[in-house]
Amino acid sequence: xxxxxxxxxxxxxxxxxxxxxxxxxxxxxxxxxxxxxxxxxxxxxxxxxxxxxxxxxxxxxxxxxxxxxxxxxxxxxxxxxxxxxxxxxxxxxxxxxxxxxxxxxxxxxxxxxxx
Amino acid sequence: xxxxxxxxxxxxxxxxxxxxxxxxxxxxxxxxxxxxxxxxxxxxxxxxxxxxxxxxxxxxxxxxxxxxxxxxxxxxxxxxxxxxxxxxxxxxxxxxxxxxxxxxxxxxxxx
Numbered sequence: 638x639x640x641x642x643x644x645x646x647x648x649x650x651x652x653x654x655x656x657x658x659x660x661x662x663x664x665x666x667x668x669x670x671x672x673x674x675x676x677x678x679x680x681x682x683x684x685x686x687x688x689x690x691x692x693x694x695x696x697x698x699x700x701x702x703x704x705x706x707x708x709x710x711x712x713x714x715x716x717x718x719x720x721x722x723x724x725x726x727x728x729x730x731x732x733x734x735x736x737x738x739x740x741x742x743x744x745x746x747x748x749x750x751x752x
Numbered sequence: 753x754x755x756x757x758x759x760x761x762x763x764x765x766x767x768x769x770x771x772x773x774x775x776x777x778x779x780x781x782x783x784x785x786x787x788x789x790x791x792x793x794x795x796x797x798x799x800x801x802x803x804x805x806x807x808x809x810x811x812x813x814x815x816x817x818x819x820x821x822x823x824x825x826x827x828x829x830x831x832x833x834x835x836x837x838x839x840x841x842x843x844x845x846x847x848x849x850x851x852x853x854x855x856x857x858x859x860x861x862x863x
Contacts, residue, residue: 679839679855727795741851743795
């Protein structure tokens with residue numbers, strides 16, 4: 638069974654704290670993604686990576702950074718958390734599909750609350 | 753205008769009903785299309801891809817209309833277990849295969 642594992646299901650942090658969200662996949666996928674999901678806005682792409690050490694900005698990268706030191710691991714970092722970063726964060730991975738991205742496999746999500 | 757738009761619903765239907773969802777996309781360079789399903793408090797999972805000729809998987813039928821830039825999902829003989837949010841997804845080949853998600857359509861099937 639394919640597996641994408643996110644380190645924390647629920648986190649509560651204070652404004653200004655540094656937050657690490659870890660994601661590990663066991664499918665040897667090249668592509669990894671971080672999305673956030675908010676009511677009425679759907680899933681929005683924060684950052685993605687097509688290879689180790691490589692990263693690309695998505696639609697809403699401000700306030701976030703990422704790290705991909707190993708193929709199976711993609712970390713999302715909030716350098717200084719703010720209340721508007723309270724959200725559900727979803728990590729996903731895929732193999733390259735024909736002409737683009739293949740099926741996305743998601744982790745269970747990390748619900749972050751910033752107080 | 754959003755790149756991918758869906759009616760958020762909720763659609764409340766009785767068991768056995770047929771229900772259809774539409775999704776419109778704005779980028780004519782979009783090349784591949786998908787429906788994902790997301791259960792309450794769960795992650796999205798691929799339901800089916802959408803092909804130009806239309807495709808069917810059991811009670812589910814997906815259609816693509818490139819001229820009008822919309823995708824549809826038809827569910828026949830609705831089951832209670834079909835209750836979920838259905839996400840329309842578009843693949844932008846000219847942006848490195850970037851996937852754009854609609855905000856989802858909520859379906860609630862009642863006994």
